[in-house]
Amino acid sequence: MVLLILTYLYFWWMVIKASAHKHVSREKVTNRTLTASLAHAKRKGNTHRFLIQITTKGGALSVVQRGIDNVLAGVARYPVLQKVVWVEIITEDADEVAALQTRYRNAVIPVTPYLLPTDYRTPKDTRLKARALEYMVEQHRATPTDSYVVHYDEESVFTPDNLARLVHRLSRHPVGISEGMISYGLDWNETTLLNKAMESNRPFGCHECYSVMTSPPPMHLHGSNLVVRQDLENQIGWDIGNLDGSALIAEDLVFGLAAYLKFGKNVFGWHHTEMIEQPPFTLKAAYKQRERWVFGAMQALAHIRQQPDWMRLSRKDRWHINVIIRLRVLTYALGFPVSLLALGSNVVILLILAAEAIREGTITVVAPELTVYGIITTIGLVLWMAGTQLGLFYNLRYTGMSRLQKLRDHVLVLVVTPFAGVIDTAGPLVAVLKWLAGIREVAWKPTPKLAVEPKQQPKRVAAAEVAAGEKAA
Template sequence: MIISLFGNDIREAEKDPMLEKPNNVIVVITTNGMATDVVEKIISNIKGYELGLEIFVIKEHRDTFSYSCREITVPKDYVCPNGSRNKMRAMQYGNEWLRTEGYGRETYICHLDDDSMVDKPYLEYVINHMAVEGGQGCIRLREFGRHLFSSLSDIVRIANCEAWCRHYNKGNRPQFVHGEGIVVRADVEQEIGWDYGTYGAEDLIMGLEISKKYTFCHIPAGNIYIAPPTTAKDFYKQRRRWFWSIFKNDGKVRRLSLRTYLFYIYMYLVGVTGLIGLIMLSTYILMDIHITPMILLVTILNIAGFTSYYQFGALYNGSRKYSLILFLFQIPVAFYDGFTILYSLVTRPNFQTFETIKKV
C-alpha cells in the first residue's frame, strides 16, 4: 500500500519512449450473448475514442444478435484439443481465427469481458509505448451502487490491483491477473493459446505462461473499468467461481508458480481468519468475556489493517462519498465478503459449466 501510494503512473508512462512505429492494436470482446446492450455500449465507447481500432466480438453460434463490429462466431461443433469449454473454448477459437486472418507479431490484442471497459489513455499507451509481450493495468469500478454491499466489497479488487498487480507486474511476476483488460501480443497468444482444459483461471495461467518465457508488465496509463455484481446471489456465485478456479485447474497454477499458488491460499486464509476474529470479538463483547491485552491488540491491528486496505481501494476509485459509506458499513461488509469463502466450501459449483452473472 505504501509503495503504491508513493508511486506515480503518469510519470512512469512519460518515461517510456515513444515507439518509432505504433503498434497495431485490436480490441476483442468475448460474450455469451446475454448482455448484448452492454457489449454495444462498450463498442460505442471505444469507437468514440477515434483511435481507428478494429473491434471484434467472439460469440457463440446461438447468439443471433448482430453487433456493430466484426464478429467471430464459434461453430457449434468446434472442439478444443484439451477439452476446454465455455469462455476458454470461445477464446481459443478466436485465437485460431485471428491467426488464419494474418494477425501476428505486429498486433496487440486487448481482451475485454462483456461488462468491462478500458479508457482511451490505456489503449493509447499500448499503441504508442508497449514493447513487451503482455501486460495489464489497474481496475476501477463503474456503475457503482447497483447493489451497495457488492459494490463496497468490490473495492477490495481495486486495492488488490494497486497493491499487488502493480507491484508484481512491474517485476514480471504476475500475481493477480484478471480477464478484463489483459493485453497480449498476437503471436505470443497464438503460441500459448487459451486451451487449458481447466474450470477457470485462464487469465492467471496466461499471465504466468507469458512471464516464464517473455515479459508481463504493468500498464501505467489509463484504467480498466468493471461493473460489480447487481445482486448478492450473483456476488456469491462469482466469488465461488474465482475460489474454485484456483484449486480446480489440474495443478497448472501450482506448477507455473508455486509462490502464486501459495499466495492465493494465504489470501483466503487471511479472509477466513479475519472473519473468525470479528465473530470472536463480537461474541466476547456481547457475553462480556475478558480479553487479554495481547488478543485485544491483535484484534485492533487486524481491524485497522482491514479498514485501511478498503479505504486504500476507495481512495484510488476516486470517491470520498463511497469512502465514507464504506467506513460506516465496514464491519457488515467484512461479513458479507468473508462469508463468500465459507459459501464456496459448502456449495460447490457445477464444474462442467461456467456460471454467469447479470451484466450492466
C-alpha cells in the same frame, strides 16, 4: 488473526510500491502526442496497432455496446486512432451478431462480430470462455496482424482518454503481455451496499497486480485489461484443456502460467492504464464469483503442475508458484472464521462494557488478555477498513457522483465493511472445503451484467456519461 494482519501489511506495502511507480497513468495525452508516439513505434519497428477483443456469452448486448461506443468516442476525440484501432466481438448469440453488424455498419473503424459455432471443439476439449478465446486465436492465426490484442469482458470500458493513454504507453514502452488496474464504478448505484464494500477491496488488492506483472511468475491474472501481443498469443493459445475432465474456470491464470513456462519473465509488464467495469448486483452473484476465483486458482495450480514444461522451471520458481498460490487461497479462506470471530467477540466485549456501565455507572479496564486481543483485532480492523476506503476511492472516480454523494458512500461502506467481510470470504472457504473433499468441478455461470431482466432494463450508461465521469475524476 496475526497471519491476516501480516497479509494486510503486505498489501499496504504493495500500495506504496505501486503508487511510487505511478501504476495508474493520469498523463495528459493529445492527438499530437499520440501521432508522435505512433511514429516513434513505427520507426523502432514496434507493434503499434490495437485490436479490442470483447468476449461475451450473449445476453448483455447493451453492456457490450457501451464498451464499443466508448472506443468510438475515443477515436472521435483522438482521430489518429482511426488508423490503428479496431474492434472484434466473439459471442454465442446469433441475434446479437446481427444487431452489432447493423449498429456498427458505418462506424469509423472496423467493428466485426463473430459467432462461436455451437459445434466448435478444440483439440484439447477446452470449454467455457477459453473455448471462445481459442476460436479467435484460430482466426488470427489464419490472418495474423502485427497488433496488440486488448482483452475486454463484456462490461469492460476504456474511457476515451484511457484508450489514448494505452496506445501512447505501449507505443513508447512495448510489452509482450501486460495489464493495468481495474476499478468497478460502472452501474455503481445498481448494486447493494454490501456489494459496494466487497468490490472496494478489489482495487486495493490490485496494487499487488503491479508487482505480479513486473516481478513474475504471475500468481494471478485478470482476464480483462489484459493486453497481449498477437504473435505471442497465437503461439501460446487458449487451448488449455481441462483437469481430469472438469472444465478449467480460471483460464486467465492458466494462460499466464503457460506464458511464463514458454517465454519466461521478460514478456511480462504493466501498461499503467485503468479499465472500468461493474460490480456484481446481488450478494449471491458476488458469493459465486469469489467461490469461482479460489476454486479456479486451485484448478490452475493442479493443471499447470501436470504440464511437461513444469519441471523445466527452477526449483525456486516451482516452490514460489506452489507456496504463494496456496498461501493466497489459505488467507482468503481463513478470512471467514477470523471475520466472524473478530466481529462476534468485539460485539460481546462491547455489550459487557455497556452492561457494566449501566449497572455500575463506570467502565473498568478489561482483562489483560482481552486488552491484547483487542489491540490485535483493532490493528487488523483499521488496516482492513482503510484498504476498503482506498479501493472505494478508486471505484467512485468514474461514477459521475458529486462529492457529497461520494462522502455518503464512504461513510456507509465504512459502517458495513466488517459485515461485508464475512460474505466476501464465505465463497473462498466453501471452495477450499470442496477441493479438500475431492471435488474438482464447480458450476460455472457468468456473473450477470444486467441489474434487471433484458425486457425491463434501464438505459445503459452512455459513452458521453462515462466521459463526464472521467472529467470529474
